[in-house]
Amino acid sequence: MIKRISLAAFTLLATYAGFAQQVEFTEYELDNGLDVILHQDNTAPVVTVGVMYHVGAKDEEEGRTGFAHFFEHLLFEGTENIDRGEWFNIVAANGGSNNANTTQDRTYYYETFPSNNLKLGLWMESERMLHPVINQIGVDTQNEVVKEEKRTRIDNAPYGKIIYSTGISPYMFEKHPYKNSVIGTMEDLDAAQLDEFKAFFDKYYGPNNATLVIAGDFEEEETKKWIKSYFASIPKGPEVERIDIKEEPITEEIVATEYDDNIQIPAKLYVYRTPSMKERDAYVLDMISSILTDGKSSRMYKKMVDEDKEALQVLAFPRSQEDYGMYVMGALAMGDTPLEQLGESMDEEIKKLQTELISEKEYQKLQNKFENRFVSSNSSVQGIAASLATYHMLYGDVDLINDEIKIYRSITREDIKEVANKYLKKNQRLNLDYLPTPESK
Structure with missing residues (x-):
């Protein structure tokens, strides 16, 4: 999960004028x-x-x-x-x-x-x-x-x-x-x-x-x-050997079906393996999620929920982790909409990202969203504490609590297109039908 700085209310107002308060910290080792x-x-x-x-x-x-x-x-x-x-x-x-x-x-x-x-x-x-x-x-x-x-x-x-x-x-x-x-x-x-x-x-x-x-x-x-x-007097423990296991690339689409006793509405899911959350591409995928499903003006929501009325709900999010991540896209079917149709609609949105640059207007809206997320997250000392620990332990860089927004600011429209082509490929994904068990229908 991406963590960001916390600000007092008066600072939040100031940010809309382009200012952000630094989170000062002291770091040392016993x-x-x-x-x-x-x-x-x-x-x-x-x-x-x-x-x-x-x-x-x-x-x-x-x-x-x-x-x-x-x-x-x-x-x-x-x-x-x-x-x-x-x-x-x-x-x-x-x-x-x-x-x-x-x-x-x-x-x-x-x-x-x-x-x-x-x-x-x-x-x-x-x-x-x-x-x-x-x-x-x-x-x-x-x-x-x-x-x-x-x-x-x-x-x-x-x-x-x-x-x-x-x-x-x-x-x-x-x-x-x-x-x-x-x-x-x-x-x-x-x-x-x-x-x-x-x-x-x-x-x-x-x-x-x-x-x-x-x-x-x-x-x-x-x-x-x-x-x-x-x-200081607590004895040092043994040195921990870190997991270092490499996965072979996924080169052929994995087609699968899962059943759930607790649902009535089927879903179509696409899942892609992605890089460590420390990689810059992980930040780009976070932005792609926003383009696709963040709010009612997002691409998948507008097309699949509002216009075509084929999906009850849509989702797209990165599941960021230290070694590898996963990128999950999906839609819940509206009425009797075939899951194959939902998959085709999601593929259309992926194709647009892979072949066309997002517009300047959409890009500026995207940057504004991430600026606002940056200044409004971690609104308590409790949140700041968790962020500081996470950045130190999993990212190896506590300064990200202040500097992470620079990564998002540096992401270009060309980067979004490139990363969509790099990771959101049909032959690199899980194609999952998530269905009610037959008995629960």
Whole structure:
């Protein structure tokens, strides 16, 4: 996902005159390898403490899928100094909120507190890193939680296999672990032994595989002392060997059908494998998505929904990841519209991008949209914290929080045409019919 800067309301107004506020930050590393990023903003008495670990679903062993996401739940169970089940109570009692999330590439935990509780947030995250209690009762409890999450979000949710890629990724990746879903399989989690969970923590949850971010109302020198006190003594973990698996190019269209018990409206999907989110082409594909389906004046919406009334809804978006990405296009059929017809209409829009430069008027509208996205995103210190950690860990460039808009500004009409020709080819895609199961019709 592309992250951008956050601005106060008065700055948002200023941006429309062409100005953008810089997000200032301090970056340094502790002796144990923990990367630290500080963004001080004393305009409101709120502070976010976040820790991002460079471990995601792609780092799991074959036959043990779901471990990274499972830890997103397990590490709220408790620590040697935080009783089981008390984590959320402590946060709430001190006026805070907290959460965590997992992707294929990383896992992120954070708390947002009134700024006078910054020290508490630092202590809690140091406890999670140094003293988690990983026992059988916690594993069994969270196993049931994860199973319910899978049932709710994927198994019983309309289009759940598309939203969470479980019905897409296995077609797009043969070797790379991106073929597996983030939530994993319940069979793998059921089969795992307690020692395997402990080993996973020991391998990936060391300070040298983490980035600590603090954003909001604090005093830098005092905060640096607290960080040293809570984190500097945590032992360095083993060096993590990064996944380096190359996929062979897709050279022939993959035609497939998936069924969903929870839907009544069929969909046609085209999915293309794309480069790492760090590549400039990934930014161009983001712009192409906007051209195709961003708003009622977008090309696919105007043609397929408004004019031809063949689609109930259309979609086009890049699913950006550290090693490879995917580009997903699709349409939900209106009435009895054949899916083949939807596919032909999508191909027509792709062909236009590949053979014609977008107009100057459309190009300026596109640039304005991305300027506005840049200045209106990350509207909280919580968002800035997550962006700083993401840019550092997955992009290797924290300065992108300020400089990313320059990449979008540099993209030309010719670039859009070139990238459409490079990636949106028929012989490089998954052609998927996503249908209701016959019994549900």
